[in-house]
Amino acid sequence: MKSKKETIKIIEILKEYYPDATCSLDFTTPFEMMISVMLSAQCTDERVNKTTPFLFSKYNTPEKLSKISINDLEKIIHPCGFYKNKAKNIKACCQKLLEDFNGIVPDNMEDLQSLPGVGRKSANVIMLEAFHNPQGIAVDTHAKRISNKIGFSKETDPEKIEKDLLKQVPKEYYYDVNHLFVWHGRNICSARNPKCDNCPINKYCNSFKK
Numbered sequence: 299m300k301s302k303k304e305t306i307k308i309i310e311i312l313k314e315y316y317p318d319a320t321c322s323l324d325f326t327t328p329f330e331m332m333i334s335v336m337l338s339a340q341c342t343d344e345r346v347n348k349t350t351p352f353l354f355s356k357y358n359t360p361e362k363l364s365k366i367s368i369n370d371l372e373k374i375i376h377p378c379g380f381y382k383n384k385a386k387n388i389k390a391c392c393q394k395l396l397e398d399f400n401g402i403v404p405d406n407m408e409d410l411q412s413l414p415g416v417g418r419k420s421a422n423v424i425m426l427e428a429f430h431n432p433q434g435i436a437v438d439t440h441a442k443r444i445s446n447k448i449g450f451s452k453e454t455d456p457e458k459i460e461k462d463l464l465k466q467v468p469k470e471y472y473y474d475v476n477h478l479f480v481w482h483g484r485n486i487c488s489a490r491n492p493k494c495d496n497c498p499i500n501k502y503c504n505s506f507k508k
């Protein structure tokens with residue numbers, strides 16, 4: 299674990315290094331954000347962004363999307379991978395939104411996590427991006443790897459990693475950290491070939507060997 303002071307220093311350095319760090323999924327409503335997040339599991343945001351314009355041009359509400367046949371939905375979202383499971387969850391999620399939430403995406407973690415296909419990570423992203431009210435830190439593959447390497451957490455379970463992170467990251471930095479981990483993971487601290495010599499936070503990283 300890192301001290302709060304050191305954690306803030308790391309975040310400030312990353313903020314300066316990635317001044318444009320923001321969400322890279324395209325969406326215009328909380329519902330579109332939620333569907334995009336569901337499609338982004340095990341898929342790049344770039345690919346999701348190529349798939350959603352057609353999907354949302356026809357099916358941009360729970361009412362409309364709940365009426366599409368599962369076969370047609372599978373065909374549209376096929377490029378995003380795991381399309382059978384994703385289509386099943388999206389259909390069930392729309393159904394629950396209509397039955398329990400008047401077709402409106404809820405703006406709290408508990409209700410979001412009651413929706414099929416929406417786990418804690420997705421709920422965190424939706425609260426952050428759709429409602430600008432971050433409640434925690436979404437631990438995706440980048441956040442997990444970086445947290446372990448830097449030394450924010452020794453855990454492997456995303457929920458335990460998030461618990462560790464929340465002890466070190468002050469709330470006012472939740473917004474930044476959610477984006478910075480993703481950007482750092484994509485640009486410098488990649489899984490296969492981390493560019494440690496060029497990493498702006500290498501002196502704070504437990505994995506850095508000179």
Ligand code: SF4
Pocket residue numbers: 444447448486487488492493494495497498499500503504505506
């Ligand atoms: S020093 Fe290397 S392992 Fe550590 S955060 Fe930077 S790129 Fe990742």
